[in-house]
Amino acid sequence: MDERVIVCIGCPKGCEIHVKYEGHEVIEMTGNTCKRGEDYVRNEITYPLRMVTSIVPVEGGEFATVPVKTKSDIPKEKIFDVMRELTHVRVKAPVNMGDVVLKDAAGTGIDIIATRSVK
Amino acid sequence: MHCDLVIIGGGPAGLAAALSARENGIEDILILERDHYLGGILNQCVHTGFGLHTFKEELTGPEYAERYVNMVLDKKIPYKVDTMVTDIAPDRTVTAMNKDDGVMKIEASAVILAMGCRERPRGAMNIPGKRPAGIYTAGTAQRLVNIEGYMPGKEVVILGSGDIGLIMARRMTLEGAHVKAVVEIKPKSGGLVRNIEQCLNDFNIPLLLSHTVTKVEGDNRVTGVVVSKVDENMKPIPGTEVHYDCDTLLLSCGLIPENELTRGANATMDPKTGGPVANDHLMTSVDGIFACGNVYHVHDLVDHVSEEAVKAGAFAAEYIKEKRGN
Amino acid sequence: MKNDVIIIGAGVTGSAIARYLARYDIKVLVLERNEDVCTGTSKANSGICHAGFDAKEGSLKAKLNVQGNKMMEALSKELDFPFVNNGSLVLCEKEEDRPKLEELLNRGKANGVEGLSIIDRKELEALEPNITEHAVAALYAKTGGIVDPFMLTIALAENAADNGVTFKFNEEVKEIKKVDGGYAVVTNNGTYEATVVVNAAGVYADVIHNMVSNDKMHIVERKGEYFLLDKSAGSYVKSTIFALPTAYGKGILVSPTTHGNLIVGPTASDIEEKDNTETTAEGLQEIRNMVDKRVVNCPLNQVITSFTGLRAHADRGDFIIEEVKDAPNFIDVAGIESPGLTSAPAIGVMVSDMVRDILKAAENKSFNPKRVGILHPFTMSDEERDKLIKEKPSYSSIVCRCEMITEGEIIDALTRTLPAHSLDGVKRRVRAGMGRCQAGFCSPRVMELICKYTGCAMEDVTKFGGESKQILGKIKESI
Numbered sequence: 001m002d003e004r005v006i007v008c009i010g011c012p013k014g015c016e017i018h019v020k021y022e023g024h025e026v027i028e029m030t031g032n033t034c035k036r037g038e039d040y041v042r043n044e045i046t047y048p049l050r051m052v053t054s055i056v057p058v059e060g061g062e063f064a065t066v067p068v069k070t071k072s073d074i075p076k077e078k079i080f081d082v083m084r085e086l087t088h089v090r091v092k093a094p095v096n097m098g099d100v101v102l103k104d105a106a107g108t109g110i111d112i113i114a115t116r117s118v119k
Numbered sequence: 120m121h122c123d124l125v126i127i128g129g130g131p132a133g134l135a136a137a138l139s140a141r142e143n144g145i146e147d148i149l150i151l152e153r154d155h156y157l158g159g160i161l162n163q164c165v166h167t168g169f170g171l172h173t174f175k176e177e178l179t180g181p182e183y184a185e186r187y188v189n190m191v192l193d194k195k196i197p198y199k200v201d202t203m204v205t206d207i208a209p210d211r212t213v214t215a216m217n218k219d220d221g222v223m224k225i226e227a228s229a230v231i232l233a234m235g236c237r238e239r240p241r242g243a244m245n246i247p248g249k250r251p252a253g254i255y256t257a258g259t260a261q262r263l264v265n266i267e268g269y270m271p272g273k274e275v276v277i278l279g280s281g282d283i284g285l286i287m288a289r290r291m292t293l294e295g296a297h298v299k300a301v302v303e304i305k306p307k308s309g310g311l312v313r314n315i316e317q318c319l320n321d322f323n324i325p326l327l328l329s330h331t332v333t334k335v336e337g338d339n340r341v342t343g344v345v346v347s348k349v350d351e352n353m354k355p356i357p358g359t360e361v362h363y364d365c366d367t368l369l370l371s372c373g374l375i376p377e378n379e380l381t382r383g384a385n386a387t388m389d390p391k392t393g394g395p396v397a398n399d400h401l402m403t404s405v406d407g408i409f410a411c412g413n414v415y416h417v418h419d420l421v422d423h424v425s426e427e428a429v430k431a432g433a434f435a436a437e438y439i440k441e442k443r444g445n
Numbered sequence: 446m447k448n449d450v451i452i453i454g455a456g457v458t459g460s461a462i463a464r465y466l467a468r469y470d471i472k473v474l475v476l477e478r479n480e481d482v483c484t485g486t487s488k489a490n491s492g493i494c495h496a497g498f499d500a501k502e503g504s505l506k507a508k509l510n511v512q513g514n515k516m517m518e519a520l521s522k523e524l525d526f527p528f529v530n531n532g533s534l535v536l537c538e539k540e541e542d543r544p545k546l547e548e549l550l551n552r553g554k555a556n557g558v559e560g561l562s563i564i565d566r567k568e569l570e571a572l573e574p575n576i577t578e579h580a581v582a583a584l585y586a587k588t589g590g591i592v593d594p595f596m597l598t599i600a601l602a603e604n605a606a607d608n609g610v611t612f613k614f615n616e617e618v619k620e621i622k623k624v625d626g627g628y629a630v631v632t633n634n635g636t637y638e639a640t641v642v643v644n645a646a647g648v649y650a651d652v653i654h655n656m657v658s659n660d661k662m663h664i665v666e667r668k669g670e671y672f673l674l675d676k677s678a679g680s681y682v683k684s685t686i687f688a689l690p691t692a693y694g695k696g697i698l699v700s701p702t703t704h705g706n707l708i709v710g711p712t713a714s715d716i717e718e719k720d721n722t723e724t725t726a727e728g729l730q731e732i733r734n735m736v737d738k739r740v741v742n743c744p745l746n747q748v749i750t751s752f753t754g755l756r757a758h759a760d761r762g763d764f765i766i767e768e769v770k771d772a773p774n775f776i777d778v779a780g781i782e783s784p785g786l787t788s789a790p791a792i793g794v795m796v797s798d799m800v801r802d803i804l805k806a807a808e809n810k811s812f813n814p815k816r817v818g819i820l821h822p823f824t825m826s827d828e829e830r831d832k833l834i835k836e837k838p839s840y841s842s843i844v845c846r847c848e849m850i851t852e853g854e855i856i857d858a859l860t861r862t863l864p865a866h867s868l869d870g871v872k873r874r875v876r877a878g879m880g881r882c883q884a885g886f887c888s889p890r891v892m893e894l895i896c897k898y899t900g901c902a903m904e905d906v907t908k909f910g911g912e913s914k915q916i917l918g919k920i921k922e923s924i
Contacts, residue, residue: 007316011171012420014312050317053165053179054293055265055920062155065268067165067181076321080924083293087921097185115165116181153843203843205823214827218838221831240883245672245751249723252908252915256885263889269903269916273923295923338720339912355726366917379846382677 001027006044010036021045049073052082053115056101061093061118068101069115074108081106094119123147123439125213125227127204127380130159132412133233134187135425137196139432140231145439149225150191150198151215157191157198158184159235160258161421163265166286168314172422183421207232207384211407228442229407229435232381232395233428236374236413238283246278248335251342257283257371264290272367276344277301278332280308280315282419284371289318291369298324299363302346304331304353309373311419331355332368341366374417384408392416400434401427407442409435448474449804451630451639453618453653455479456487457594458781459645460602461793467608468797469806474637475602475610476630478617478649480910481870482863483598485647487786488873489671489722489754491711492702493685494590495784496533498553498561499695505764507556510784512791514558514588520790524604525818526596527703533589533685534573536580538738545689546584553586560587573682575740589685593703594786595873596818599863601793604816606862608809613637615910618646621656627774628657641774641800648719648757650765650779657772662765662779666718667756669711670728675747675881679705686739695783697735699743704848704876709736709743711754722753749881756782764788766795774803819857819875823849844894845887847880855891859898866899868892869909888915 001022008015017031017040024046032038043049053069074082082105089102095118102112124145126133129152137150156162161169164180171177174186191198202217211227238256253272255263260271261283273296277284280303288298301319306329308315319326327346333355334345348359376394378386386395387404394415395403402409411431412424450466452459455477466473479485494517500506521528537546546563553561564585569576572585606612613634620631627640646653651664674681685700699709712728729751736743759765759780769775778796781788800806822830822840834841840853858865858874865871868878871891878884878891892906892915907913 007312009313009317011177012168012311012313014316016312050321051167051177052293053167055165055268057268063266065266067179067265069165069167069179079293083921083924087924097182115179116162116185153846201842203841203846205849216830216834216841218834218841221834221841222827224827237882238885240749240881240885245724245729245748247724247726247729247751250752252913259885259888263916264920267889267903268920270918270920270922271915272917293924294920333726334723340914 004045006041008032008037008040010034010040017041019045048076050076050079052079054083054086056086056089056091058095058118059090059092061095063118066091066095066101066118067115068112070105071111071113074105074110078106078108082108082112086112120223121226122149123228124149124231124435125225126150126231126233127207127213128152128159128233128235128414129157129198129200130233130235130412131161131184131187131421131424132235132414132428133159133231134191135428136231136233136411136432136435138187138190138194139429140436141194141196143433143436145436148196150196151202151204151213152198152200153203155200157188157200163262164286165265166290169421172420173425204380207380207408209385209405228439229409231431231435232403232408232410232414233412234377234380234414236417237377238370239373239375240370246332246335249337251335251337251340253337253341253367254335255367255369257281257287257369260287260369261290264294270294270296272296272365274299274365275367275369276332276346276363276365277369277371279303279371279373280310280326281371281373282310282314284369285310285314285318287369287371288324289322292322292324298322299365300325300327300346302327302330302332304329304349333360335368341368344368374413376414376417378414381410381414400438401431402434402438407438448472448637448639449806450474450641450643450800451476451628451637452643452645453630454645454647454649455482455602455612456485456645456647457483457598457601457786457789458647458778458792459643460598460605461789462643462645462778462796463605463610464601465793465797466800467605467610468809468812469801470809471804471806473605473610474639475605475612476616476618476632476637477612477614480614480866482602482612483595483873484909486755486757486781487594487598489752490594490669490783490786491671491698491700491708492591492594493533493698493700493787494528494592495787496553496561496586496589497556497558497784497787498549498584498586499690500556500784502552502555505766506784506788509764509788509791509795511557513784513788514590516790517590517592517787521592523814524600524816526600527593528590529703530588530590531684531701533586533687534569535584535687535689536577536739537582537689538577538579540581542689543582546582549584549689558586558588561585573684573686575681575742576686577737577739577741579738591685591700591703592786597786597789599874600816600818601789603862604814607816608812612863618653618656621653623657623772641776641803643776643778643796643800645778647781648755650757650777654769654777654779657775658769659771660769662777663760664779665715665758665760666721667758667782668714668716668721668753669756670724670732670753671708671710671751672729672732672745672748673750673752674707674709674744675749676705678707678744678747681707681744682740688739697732697739699736699739709745715758722755724751724753728753750883758782764792766792768799776800819854819861821854821875822851844890845877845880847882847886848876850875850877850887852894855894856898859894866895867907867909867913868895868915871895
């Protein structure tokens with residue numbers, strides 16, 4: 001059996017969650033104050049996930065860049081693969097918040113979307 | 120020119136205050152913003168972590184800002200960007216300027232201060248050593264990276280573990296820099312634990328508690344810093360010096376409410392918060408001048424800024440209506 | 446190609462000499478090793494216009510200080526730089542030191558300083574409510590003043606350039622050869638010839654002197670550390686407050702600056718390093734300890750920056766302004782430590798007279814002594830500013846919010862005679878980045894303007910020339 005203390009990143013509270021687990025199976029969990037924490041810990045011991053945010057260049061817009069994010073969490077181990085793929089991404093104005101700027105980033109199945117509108 | 124409510128600053132506090140005042144029946148509102156766009160500092164905070172309270176979902180800074188900007192546009196609340204307020208008189212005459220209007224004087228029935236805060240600079244910390252290029256506050260680095268797309272440096276040491284410093288440790292790492300350490304003079308980080316987890320631990324960036332930078336080296340560009348352990352009085356302990364090669368020192372040593380205009384209006388200041396003293400209606404010592412958000416006191420979360428601004432907007436609306444006598 | 450005069454060094458001394466030489470019909474070239482004027486001793490000092498009671502009777506320091514002090518106010522109007530006649534005080538902190546105060550008074554009178562008097566505790570308190578309770582009396586010098594050392598230097602240099610003097614930057618002198626009819630000055634970039642050479646190289650004056658003379662000179666770098674405080678502390682004292690002088694100079698002073706900040710310093714320690722301008726924990730602590738001996742509860746929590754300056758102290762103890770004995774037509778202007786800033790205009794006149802006599806130079810009939818400084822709209826009334834903005838919209842956009850500096854001012858600094866090329870160059874000309882946030886807010890915008898008006902890329906923008914680059918590439922280049 002393994003034992004870990006995991007700080008939940010689900011909200012600013014940052015609960016310290018104590019978890020005992022065997023392989024991928026949770027045996028005991030204490031310290032979480034909500035369901036998000038429970039889900040987070042389950043992921044951390046099996047398949048850690050993270051959101052990635054960055055910016056990409058915009059051509060012909062009011063600003064030179066537009067901020068972007070993964071539409072949902074991606075595997076933590078893929079963070080730098082996604083960043084490397086973003087190196088080649090350029091978009092043309094206008095861009096709307098929520099527009100997809102890169103489909104299926106680094107084979108994660110997750111799209112990268114704009115988080116700001118640029119006229 | 121007269122205006123019922125002038126709001127100084129179009130960041131999260133100003134926008135939420137404007138919406139709240141409008142909901143409480145004030146039509147004649149003007150938001151004055153010095154930058155090219157509304158949304159304030161949120162536009163450069165491209166990371167997530169905003170809006171859990173307000174929108175019940177986790178947003179990035181620009182998304183949080185754009186939602187508020189869209190609401191302000193929907194309600195057709197007037198605003199002027201690229202407009203600098205240069206003076207607020209105790210009688211609530213606001214002097215501002217921009218290229219289209221020149222210098223304008225606005226007689227406001229009420230004013231809401233929502234100018235936000237600024238970072239504590241290096242000088243305030245008195246780090247000995249040279250003064251080469253490559254010393255940035257975390258917020259300036261954040262603007263260069265997240266708005267302009269430039270790297271202020273590649274080998275980085277960060278002094279101060281405030282949230283902006285932690286966030287920038289991750290951002291610069293993601294964009295190709297090597298963050299060697301985050302150095303914190305106090306025995307505990309001032310940042311949120313989740314930021315230590317996801318911004319430092321995820322990338323194996325060491326957090327040195329009870330340490331500080333005691334020397335900056337480099338004749339042209341920063342070439343290194345010396346980090347020392349500090350005792351319980353936060354004084355460096357001789358003999359504990361460790362040298363770090365780096366080309367950049369980022370400073371994240373706290374935020375200070377930005378109150379030049381507030382002082383100009385003769386509002387009483389609170390030396391503890393750095394903001395104006397306000398009553399339980401968020402009104403400063405100057406009649407009809409209200410304050411909310413980071414100009415009042417520095418908040419950890421933008422959601423709390425918005426919440427406070429909603430109150431300030433409502434109190435200002437109430438004040439204006441009372442003065443009108445209805 | 447051949448010049449009449451080469452001046453080595455574009456600090457306040459070299460710039461003053463250049464300005465007064467521009468009154469003559471001769472070809473003058475200034476060679477400066479750094480990227481701008483005012484980058485050495487001239488940029489890091491107390492900014493004081495000393496009255497002139499300090500230096501020994503009959504010394505060059507005494508003579509030129511008093512002359513310079515008398516010239517400063519009129520010059521500040523002619524060349525449009527900030528000067529304030531705020532008066533200075535030398536505190537007597539012990540009853541037994543009163544004779545020293547008398548001594549200073551008498552020396553001042555002998556030096557020709559006007560308006561000196563000894564005041565008692567009561568008068569002192571009335572003048573300076575925050576003065577230390579230990580002060581029993583003070584020497585009050587009515588003619589003491591403060592000056593913006595950057596703007597004084599820049600104004601002198603600009604006026605020289607406007608009147609035909611050539612300035613070349615990033616020119617480090619490597620060798621000086623005697624050639625027929627004068628000297629060949631070899632730099633990292635080329636060779637320049639002139640009949641007369643003026644050595645105004647500050648802490649490097651010994652190196653330059655020793656290139657042409659067998660009678661070796663030695664300059665000691667006397668390091669001084671300072672605190673600069675926020676404008677909210679600027680009215681803490683009205684006058685410049687000194688202690689009685691010691692062997693190491695005038696000690697730690699407390700003074701307002703011309704822009705309303707408060708300056709506290711300098712320490713004094715001799716080093717043998719030409720460019721060591723680092724601040725030290727010990728030095729800064731010394732200021733903290735000493736400041737309490739001048740004023741009560743100095744608001745040191747409002748420090749916005751600390752810095753170190755180097756005074757060029759010559760072994761002789763006096764200014765060295767003379768033709769080098771074994772190098773005819775080579776003039777040393779060396780050992781220009783305090784009161785060098787105050788003396789600069791008088792040094793300019795003195796050295797330009799020496800050069801005139803050597804060259805038998807005729808007057809420059811078209812010399813224009815006036816210079817118009819960079820317009821700062823916040824010195825204007827609202828009505829004037831409104832009119833200005835409507836004509837020139839760039840004056841509506843605030844780039845530095847601490848000092849309220851507009852885009853229009855920065856464009857002026859980047860495009861006028863002897864323009865700025867770096868962030869520090871802009872800062873010294875218009876004060877963008879000089880305020881309480883110390884360039885945190887304005888530097889990205891000033892960098893953009895530097896790119897736009899000098900045609901360089903963001904990666905090429907420097908803090909102060911050379912390798913002091915602000916940006917090390919674009920994002921994602923090295924993931």
